[in-house]
Amino acid sequence: xxxxxxxIVYSASDLAIAADCEFGLLRRLDDKLGRLVVExxxxxxxxxxAQLGQVHxxxxxxxxxxxxxxxxxxxxxxxxxxERPPHYDRAGLExxxxxxxxxxxxxxxxxxxxxxxxxxxxxxxxxVVKDGDRYVVYDTKLARHAKIxxxxxxxxxxxxxxxxxxxxxxxxxxxxxxxxxxxxxDRGLSLHPVADIMPVYxxxxxxxxxxxDEHHAETGPVQWRDPxxxxxxxxxxCTDEATSxxxxxxxxxxRMTQRARLADSGVVTIEQLAESEGGINGISSATxxxxxxxxxxxxxxxxxxxxxxxxxxxEAVVFDTSAxxxxxxxxxxxxxxxxxxxxxxxxADLGEWGLEYLFGVVEADTGDFRAFWAHDRAQxxxxxxxxxxxxxxxxxxxxxxxxxxxxxxxxxxLLRLAVRHGVGEDLVDxxxxxxxxxxLYATVRKSVRVSQPSYSIKKLEPLYMGDELRAGDVTNxxxxxxxxxxxxxxxxxxxxxxxQDALDSIADYNRYDCVSTLRLCGWLRxxxxxxxxxxxxAEPVALDGxxxxxxxxxxxxxxxxxxxxxxxxxxxxxxxFAMVAAALDYHRREDKxxxxxxxxxxxxxxxxxxxxxxxxxxxSGRVVTDWHKPPxxxxxxREVELVGEWGPGSTAxxxxxxxxxxxxxxxxxxxxGGCTRFARGGDLVERRIDGGGREVVVLVEKRATxxxxxxxxxxxxxxQAGPPxxxxxxxxxxxxxxxxxAGLEPQAGxxxxxxxxxxxxxxxxxxxxxxxxxxxxxxxxxxxDLDRSYLAVQGPPxxxxxxxxxxxxxRLVEQGxxxxxxxxxxxxxxxxxxxxxxxGLDPAKVGKHAKRPDGRAWTALSSADAVAGFLAHHxxxxxxxxxxxxxxxxxxxxxxxxxLLVVDEAGQFSLANTLAVSVAAQxxxxxxxxxxxxxxxxxxxxxxxDGSALGWLNEGHATLPAERGYFLERSWRMHPDxxxxxxxxxxxxxxxxxxxx
Numbered sequence: 001x002x003x004x005x006x007x008i009v010y011s012a013s014d015l016a017i018a019a020d021c022e023f024g025l026l027r028r029l030d031d032k033l034g035r036l037v038v039e040x041x042x043x044x045x046x047x048x049x050a051q052l053g054q055v056h057x058x059x060x061x062x063x064x065x066x067x068x069x070x071x072x073x074x075x076x077x078x079x080x081x082x083e084r085p086p087h088y089d090r091a092g093l094e095x096x097x098x099x100x101x102x103x104x105x106x107x108x109x110x111x112x113x114x115x116x117x118x119x120x121x122x123x124x125x126x127x128v129v130k131d132g133d134r135y136v137v138y139d140t141k142l143a144r145h146a147k148i149x150x151x152x153x154x155x156x157x158x159x160x161x162x163x164x165x166x167x168x169x170x171x172x173x174x175x176x177x178x179x180x181x182x183x184x185x186d187r188g189l190s191l192h193p194v195a196d197i198m199p200v201y202x203x204x205x206x207x208x209x210x211x212x213d214e215h216h217a218e219t220g221p222v223q224w225r226d227p228x229x230x231x232x233x234x235x236x237x238c239t240d241e242a243t244s245x246x247x248x249x250x251x252x253x254x255r256m257t258q259r260a261r262l263a264d265s266g267v268v269t270i271e272q273l274a275e276s277e278g279g280i281n282g283i284s285s286a287t288x289x290x291x292x293x294x295x296x297x298x299x300x301x302x303x304x305x306x307x308x309x310x311x312x313x314x315e316a317v318v319f320d321t322s323a324x325x326x327x328x329x330x331x332x333x334x335x336x337x338x339x340x341x342x343x344x345x346x347x348a349d350l351g352e353w354g355l356e357y358l359f360g361v362v363e364a365d366t367g368d369f370r371a372f373w374a375h376d377r378a379q380x381x382x383x384x385x386x387x388x389x390x391x392x393x394x395x396x397x398x399x400x401x402x403x404x405x406x407x408x409x410x411x412x413x414l415l416r417l418a419v420r421h422g423v424g425e426d427l428v429d430x431x432x433x434x435x436x437x438x439x440l441y442a443t444v445r446k447s448v449r450v451s452q453p454s455y456s457i458k459k460l461e462p463l464y465m466g467d468e469l470r471a472g473d474v475t476n477x478x479x480x481x482x483x484x485x486x487x488x489x490x491x492x493x494x495x496x497x498x499x500q501d502a503l504d505s506i507a508d509y510n511r512y513d514c515v516s517t518l519r520l521c522g523w524l525r526x527x528x529x530x531x532x533x534x535x536x537x538a539e540p541v542a543l544d545g546x547x548x549x550x551x552x553x554x555x556x557x558x559x560x561x562x563x564x565x566x567x568x569x570x571x572x573x574x575x576x577f578a579m580v581a582a583a584l585d586y587h588r589r590e591d592k593x594x595x596x597x598x599x600x601x602x603x604x605x606x607x608x609x610x611x612x613x614x615x616x617x618x619x620s621g622r623v624v625t626d627w628h629k630p631p632x633x634x635x636x637x638r639e640v641e642l643v644g645e646w647g648p649g650s651t652a653x654x655x656x657x658x659x660x661x662x663x664x665x666x667x668x669x670x671x672x673g674g675c676t677r678f679a680r681g682g683d684l685v686e687r688r689i690d691g692g693g694r695e696v697v698v699l700v701e702k703r704a705t706x707x708x709x710x711x712x713x714x715x716x717x718x719x720q721a722g723p724p725x726x727x728x729x730x731x732x733x734x735x736x737x738x739x740x741x742a743g744l745e746p747q748a749g750x751x752x753x754x755x756x757x758x759x760x761x762x763x764x765x766x767x768x769x770x771x772x773x774x775x776x777x778x779x780x781x782x783x784x785d786l787d788r789s790y791l792a793v794q795g796p797p798x799x800x801x802x803x804x805x806x807x808x809x810x811r812l813v814e815q816g817x818x819x820x821x822x823x824x825x826x827x828x829x830x831x832x833x834x835x836x837x838x839x840g841l842d843p844a845k846v847g848k849h850a851k852r853p854d855g856r857a858w859t860a861l862s863s864a865d866a867v868a869g870f871l872a873h874h875x876x877x878x879x880x881x882x883x884x885x886x887x888x889x890x891x892x893x894x895x896x897x898x899x900l901l902v903v904d905e906a907g908q909f910s911l912a913n914t915l916a917v918s919v920a921a922q923x924x925x926x927x928x929x930x931x932x933x934x935x936x937x938x939x940x941x942x943x944x945x946d947g948s949a950l951g952w953l954n955e956g957h958a959t960l961p962a963e964r965g966y967f968l969e970r971s972w973r974m975h976p977d978x979x980x981x982x983x984x985x986x987x988x989x990x991x992x993x994x995x996x997x
Contacts, residue, residue: 001025001032001212002088008032008212012123012156015201016149018208021232023241025208026215026222035221038237052344053142057126060140060175061112064127068109076107082115084124093117104128104135104166111135116160120209125157127175135161136169142177148200150174151192155201158194170194177346177353191931225268233259246270250453251295253607258283258291274299284619284644290449293319297451311462315451316527322663323446324528326676327521328438329535333398334364335391336517337405339413340480340510345488356380356413357484358506359387361403362514369511373503375488381421384414388424391431403431406457406517407441408600408608415596419589419940422555422581432599435672440520445605446676448527457516464523465516480506554736555581567943573744575943576753579911580739582943583732586912587725589939590946594721601660601718602675610645614652616697616717618644624698627709635702640713642697643690657684658718659701666710677715684717723885731888731916734895746788749918752911752926752949757963758782759789765963779966780808783900783925784815790924792965794907794950799968801927805902806835808925809879813841816877817899822887822917824908829881832904833858836879845874848881867892884913887920895919902927903949910937911952912945926965930954 001010008029018025031038064079071078080103085092096115103111111128127138137157141150154172161168171191179188211229215222222229224241231238233249233256242249246269248259261282267273274295280288297315304313318324338360345355357380359372372387374380395401405411411432418428431437444455452459487502558581562574570578601609610617621642629636646652659682665671669678686698699714735749744750746759758765762785768778782791795801809819813836823829829848837843837857846858847870853860861870867880868891886892887901901921903909906928918924930950937946944952953964 001029003032004088004090004093007120008216009117009120009122010208010212011121012153015152015156015204015208018211019149019152019204021235021238022211022229023222023224023226023231024235024237026211026229027237029212029215030221033216049142049344053140056142056175056177056179057140060127060179064110064112064129071103071106071108073102074106077109079110079112080106080108081112082124083113085115088122093122101164104161104164114157116157116164118160118163121156121160121205123153123156123160128157128161131169134167134169136171136173137161138173138175140175140179151197152201152204154192155194155197156205159198159201159205168194172197225263248273248295251291251298252450252453252455253294254291255611258287270295271299286619293317293449297449298453301451307462309467312452314460314462316463317449318447318527318531319449320447321528321531321533322676323443324524324531325533326663326671327443327524327528327535328402328435329400330364330525331398331400331402332365333394333401334521335361335394335401335403336364336514336521337361337403337410338510338513338517339410340484340506341409341413342481342484344481344485356383356417358510359383360507360510360514361390362511362518364518369507369514371507371510380417381423384417384421385423388427392427395436402436402438404438404440404517404521406439406513406520408439408604411437411439412596415592416940419592420942422559422942425585432596435675439603440517440524442604443524444520445607447524457513457520460520461516464519480509554733554740555584557740558584558736572754572756576744576750577739579753579943579945580732580736580750580915582941582945583912583915584729584736586732586910586939586941586945587729589941590937591722591725591939593938594719598658598679598718598721599672599675601716602672602677602679606716610647610716612647613649614719615647615650616642616644616652616695617647618642618714618716620644621713623711623713627703635704636709637700637702639685640699640701642699642714642717643694644697644716646695652684652717652719653687654684656720657682657699658720659699659714660716660718661712662715666707666712668704668707669710679718681720682714682717727888727890728884728913728916731919732912734919735915747918748786748788748790748921748924749915751789752914752918752924752953755953755955755964758791758965759787760785761787765791765965768966775966775968776804776807779804780811782966783808783812783923786923788922790926792906792926792950792953793968794926794928794930794954794965795968796929796931801929801968802832802835802904804968805904805925805927806832806841807839809836809900809902810839810841812900813845813877813879818871818874818877818897819879819900819902820887820893820898820920821879821881821902821904822884822909823904824883826883828905829883830856832902833879833881841879845878846881847874847878849886864889865891871897884917887917893920896922899923900925904928907931907948907950909948910946911949914949915945926950926953 001008001014003009014025017028027036027038030036061079061081069078071080080099082096082100082103085096093115094117097117100111100114100116103114107130109130112126114125114128116123116125125137126140128135129138137154139150139154141147151172151174154174158168158172171193173192174190176188176190214228224231224245224247233242238249241247248254248262248268248270249256250270251273261280262268262273265280267276267280273292276292279285283291297317301312301315306312339356340358340360341354341356343354345357346353355374355377357374359374361370362368363370370390372383372390374383391403403410414428414437415432417423418425441455441457444450444460450460450463483502484506487499487506490502491499558577561577562570562581565574567575567578597609597612601615606617609615621640623638624641625639627636627638658679661669661678663671663676665678671678680702682702683700684697685700686696688696690696697717699717701714703709735747738745738747739750744754751759760782766778766781766785768774779791779793793801793804809821813819821829821832823832830850833846833848834857837846843858847861847867848858849862849864849866850856850860859870861867864882864886867882867886870880871878871893880893882892896919898921900923901917902925903914903917904927906914906926907930908928914924914926926949928948928950930948930953939946944955
């Protein structure tokens with residue numbers, strides 16, 4: 001922002017800031033207006049990220065220059081780079097705007113740092129790129145995912161172009177940190193429809209102008225807690241204001257929603273909270289008591305003088321001994337573990353971010369520090385392998401040993417690394433199942449209340465580290481990241497001495513963290529001893545083994561064909577072997593994040609997970625109907641009514657849920673290893689808002705016969721696991737077995753994995769003929785010609801993919817084919833069936849199970865298993881619909897029983913599931929748009945089996961290669977000069993051709 005002729009001119013960055021924190025933006029405006037001084041605190045991590053972001057932008061610019069050359073004013077083409085305004089006055093801004101307009105009107109291929117100014121807004125866009133007769137706005141962002149604030153900036157530039165009369169493309173794009181079109185044109189390119197984000201941008205722009213003008217008209221600086229403006233509570237400006245105003249935000253664990261409810265009752269400072277009494281609307285009595293006690297401790301600490309070493313006198317109070325009792329018995333084999341990771345590291349070839357560059361441990365018996373280093377992705381894999389081998393050896397020598405860490409990062413990173421590298425997944429799962437990983441942060445939060453404003457391990461160290469205070473070049477995690485990043489730059493420049501010095505400093509910091517974890521564990525045991533708690537060595541109780549089944553034993557056999565060849569250097573068949581191996585464990589990996597989160601909820605403080613989606617944290621409750629056994633019921637049950645709060649975005653309705661009970665647990669309920677809570681299934685039968693605006697649920701609990709009746713009420717309700725995937729896994733396993741024993745034999749799903757052209761009896765795909773039915777005739781003939789292979793038909797929305805597919809299926813069924821259609825949802829499948837009947841297919845030959853059979857245009861089957869009978873009855877031709885579960889279930893569809901399986905909306909259907917359902921048919925027809933986002937993936941996979949089949953077939957190509965299928969445009973007028981086997985379609989008079997690959 002800056003002041004121009006008494007007008008506040010704002011930028012796209014200001015829009016982004018205001019979207020997050022209006023107070024922070026107005027404080028910056030006060031600084032510009034001279035009303036106060038805002039200290040510009042430099043964040044070393046952000047500064048390094050900005051430096052790397054500039055490198056990323058320069059790399060993209062260099063690619064454009066190499067492709068187009070420089071723009072010459074007055075001529076079309078080339079790259080035009082607009083310099084910054086010489087002065088931020090009206091003349092300077094309008095001069096650069098004029099240069100930008102000249103480049104656009106001349107037809108420059110790319111305008112770099114285009115300068116925009118409309119009297120209120122000034123901004124400089126990274127890249128405006130010519131696409132046909134229109135221009136598309138792109139920004140480079142050193143990020144892994146698109147953020148709303150980044151999209152607002154793109155919309156601002158698209159809006160400026162439109163106001164200037166420039167024809168703007170339908171989409172805007174972010175070139176994310178892994179953008180590399182030389183490897184894959186789609187990788188790291190995040191495209192977003194302008195029509196979707198423009199209304200949000202216009203509303204945010206109007207709001208920004210309103211608050212700027214309103215504040216500019218006032219005389220004093222914006223005041224903290226001004227109800228007219230939002231504040232984030234996290235940025236440095238908010239943090240400083242909260243500190244100077246003694247805001248309740250200073251209370252450890254305070255949420256913004258709780259702060260707002262306290263303010264409604266007149267409680268705004270930490271002192272007021274500490275002294276307050278009575279209830280607060282919207283905050284349960286238990287939560288309010290915790291916040292008040294935390295506030296009292298912090299107020300008391302602030303009143304005490306500092307120690308001679310500059311550290312505060314920290315007080316700690318044990319408020320619950322259950323977590324201390326749950327600590328494992330001490331063992332000489334125990335180790336204390338800490339990771340160092342660099343989120344700024346990237347692998348240019350694979351487009352992957354983040355490197356765990358140091359695994360550090362301190363041993364309980366020797367006090368020795370061990371370091372496992374990794375400076376690239378291959379070394380990271382080796383470090384993981386070596387670390388797990390070390391842990392395995394130590395567990396063999398010390399069966400009762402545990403791995404202690406502080407906070408969840410170490411456990412999450414281990415799980416993520418094992419999946420990323422396909423190494424030691426069973427070992428890491430075993431550590432989790434047997435409670436070997438012990439998070440001391442969870443123990444602290446559940447047992448001890450500390451007078452510090454934060455529960456980071458650094459804030460706890462005054463309790464137990466004495467005079468051994470942190471010192472040196474690296475004193476926190478951000479310092480470690482920055483020093484490591486700079487050390488790598490020195491190494492790459494040949495300064496190996498500076499490189500080694502930096503590594504030594506980082507290792508010393510990591511060793512200190514491990515020692516701190518060790519000392520904290522000892523301090524916690526001392527507190528336990530003060531409360532009479534002792535430990536005896538015992539075998540930890542394992543988690544249910546069914547939750548994390550072992551990896552498929554076929555995986556090593558498949559990966560033998562791949563060896564150590566990195567993905568960019570693999571042959572198509574090597575990659576296919578790797579994809580089959582990854583698909584074998586796809587569903588197991590997809591399930592893991594749920595079980596990891598489930599485990600967290602059984603051990604971690606509720607503050608860490610209580611505000612997540614579909615979690616209901618109970619504040620109070622009552623028993624509606626006590627334990628009893630209804631007629632014909634096997635187990636006793638009770639009905640309870642619970643009052644509490646759902647996490648933001650929760651959509652859970654009536655149905656099955658998970659009931660969590662907290663310690664102390666009722667007799668007969670044993671928590672899993674390393675946990676203090678117990679979970680079991682329950683039925684949520686009602687969800688409502690009562691007359692007082694409170695969220696209420698009614699729950700039916702069941703009790704096993706070996707568990708005595710108990711009075712304890714549930715602590716929380718949490719999500720249920722997804723549907724079982726055994727049928728899908730069995731289908732993929734069957735394919736994998738054949739691949740291991742017979743190689744990549746002809747099979748539709750394997751042809752997709754190999755990305756080979758469709759195998760046809762004639763040797764090529766039919767040419768699309770003239771006329772409206774040209775595509776329909778060609779696609780029908782191509783499908784009929786397939787030899788145990790696939791055909792892809794893709795195109796953007798509205799190009800008639802389902803229309804064509806339904807008519808192709810109608811023709812084939814009339815010829816006696818048995819066809820299936822599968823999609824990600826029942827609704828998509830049923831729409832396809834409707835269109836097939838609408839195309840003229842006999843409704844009696846079209847069947848699917850439907851829970852609500854009324855009003856169907858086709859035959860509604862009484863159950864999913866009735867599909868088998870329907871197929872048997874219509875051996876002379878029919879169409880059946882279902883999901884992936886139907887087409888992998890042998891009780892419904894036999895292996896290879898269908899002549900054709902249509903995958904509708906294939907751009908949103910995972911590649912692994914495409915391989916699974918391929919067992920049901922001799923041929924596959926893939927219909928969809930590869931630009932659509934694939935189904936949401938929960939897991940991390942070593943190969944891209946979570947992406948769609950169409951995305952995989954398109955990888956490395958702007959559009960589907962013609963020899964692999966057909967591309968539909970919005971117009972089906974055919975160009976007369978067609979090459980044999982190549983689909984070339986005209987759209988609005990412009991030719992869209994696909995070169996042979």
